[in-house]
Amino acid sequence: MDLSLEDEEDRYELRITAEDVREAYLLDARRFMQLGLVGEVVFWLALIVGAADGPVRLVAMGAYAGAAIAIAWGVIQVGKASGMRPAQQGLFLLLALAPLVRLIPVAAFIGRNSSVASLWRPPAQTGRSAEAARQRAQTRQQQRAEKSSRRSKPAALEKRQAADELEVFDGQKGVQRVDTQAAVRAMPAAPAKHSVEPAARAVQWPANDMARQQALARLSTALPRIRLIDTEGHADGAQMPPELIMRDLNIPLDGDLSLLDLPVTRATKGAFGVQYMVEDGKRFNAVLASDLADAALSMDELHRMALANLRRLVKGELKLKRANPKEASYRAMRIKLDGSHESSVLLLDDLWDKTFKKHTPNGVVAVMPSRDECTFIDLSALTKGGLADLREAMLQAKRLNGEVVNAILHRQGRHWALAGELDGV
Known part of the structure; x- marks a missing residue:
């Protein structure tokens, strides 16, 4: 008689599949990662809020080491779960140990913060560090006190100091800042005179120099503008006679013309009478002979300064386009600038000799109907419809x-x- 209690239905076989192994590895990896995160938190808390004694230093160092090991082991478990080969697992382990690189910024953080650095110094150095920290705190407090005292100066004193300096234009050195009070202090001592209140006596001699510097500052923004086309044989650089200037201004020629304060007009480029405009508020005014005298500038110095200003304007805003883009046969080119000084571009030799040379290899023929219009063609285009193009631009x-x-x-x-x-205009 067989007394065996085994039954086919009571037999069970435990089978562990590859999926079960992978899940087990992943579960271990998650636990190790959590431990690593806890170690990181403990490490940073010990760094930031810990006291400067041995046990806390040991806790911080131990927490960081434990976090690194736990993270590394967790990454290894992930590699096993993924079915990596040993070589791949080794490479993955190197990646897992990469967090140790963070010791570099941690060390820098410790070095910059004395309160944190005390966690990593031996107890013998802690006292000296605390004394150094107190000295630095005192120094910072003194610096803040000095800044607050400087800020508490009366506003009138600051305004007076600002008024003592003036930005001016020198024809040779450009825009400079002049300290008028320094000029007064550098003045040779005058013979003493009896006065009831000597402190109230003002020094008057720098007034003329200040007026000159103010006039220079105004003229430093001058731009050239062509006003006359026919200079009637006057040489370049010559001052145009009053009768030509007044004819352009439509002023009757009565009385002594030499007494009039007329715009400075310079014969330029063999054909042009050039005047110089400065922006006063929202309008342009011509530079007068009296303005030139106040600034103690020669006409040639004013001309060079105005051309330099024009070159700066051209460098930032000059555009060149076909005057009539709808017509392929249209050969005229139109200059666009700021809407006020397009015709003045005729004065810049470097543009015509270099920049525009590819458009006019045979020579230049141009028209300037107004101060804000300038159109030109190549000389060879005159016989190919170019003259009609210029007439259309003029109209x-x-x-x-x-x-x-x-x-x-x-x-x-x-x-x-x-x-x-041009005919028909």
């Missing part, structure tokens, strides 16, 4: 402005010559 300017300067200009070398007028 368009006339429709916009009502009155135009009807003159054809031909560039010869570095000078311009009046070549005639």
Whole structure:
């Protein structure tokens, strides 16, 4: 008789699949990662709020080491769960130990913060560090006190100091800041005079110099503007006579013209009478002869300064485009600048000799109907419809402005010559 209690239905077989192994590895990895996170938190808490004694230092160091080991082991378990080969697991382990690189910024953090650095110093150095920290705190407190005392100066004193300095333009050195009070202090001592209140006596001699510097500052923004087309044979650099200037201004020629304070007008480029405009508020005013005298500038110095300002304007805003882009045969090129000084571009030799040379290899013919219009063509285009293009540009300017300067200009070398007028304008 068989007394065996085994039954086929009571037999169970425990089978461990690859999925079970992977889940077990992942579970271990998660636990080790959690332990590593706890170690990180303990480490940073010990760094930030710990006291400067041995046990806390040991806790911080132990927490960081434990966190690194736990994270490394967790990453290894992830590698096993992923079915990596030993070589791949070794590489993965190197990646797992990468957090140890954080010891570099941690060391820098400790070095910059004395309260944290005390956790990592031996007890013998702690006293000296505390004394150094107290000295640095006292130094910072003194610096803050000095800053607050400087800020508490009366506003009137600051205004007086600002008024003692003035930005001016020197024709040779450019814009400079002048200390008028320093000039007063450098003045040779005058013979003493009896006075009831000597402190109230003001020094008057720098007034003329200050007026000159203010006039220079105003003229430092001057820009050239072509006002006359025919200089009637006057040499370059010459001051145009009053009768030509007044004819341009439509002023009757009565009385002694030498007594008039007229705009400075310089003969330039063989064909132009150039005046100089400064912006006063929202309008441009011409530089007068009296302005030049107040600034103690020569006309040539003013001219060089104005051309330098024009070059800066051109460098930032100059555009060149076809005057009529809808017509492929249209050969005229139109200059666009700021809407006020397009015609002044005729004064810049470097533009015509270099920048525009590729558009006018055979020579330049141009028109400037108004101060804000300048159109030019290559000399060879005159026989290919270019003259009609210039006439159309002139008529368009006339429709916009009502009155135009009807003159054809031909560039010869570095000078311009009046070549005639356009018919039908």
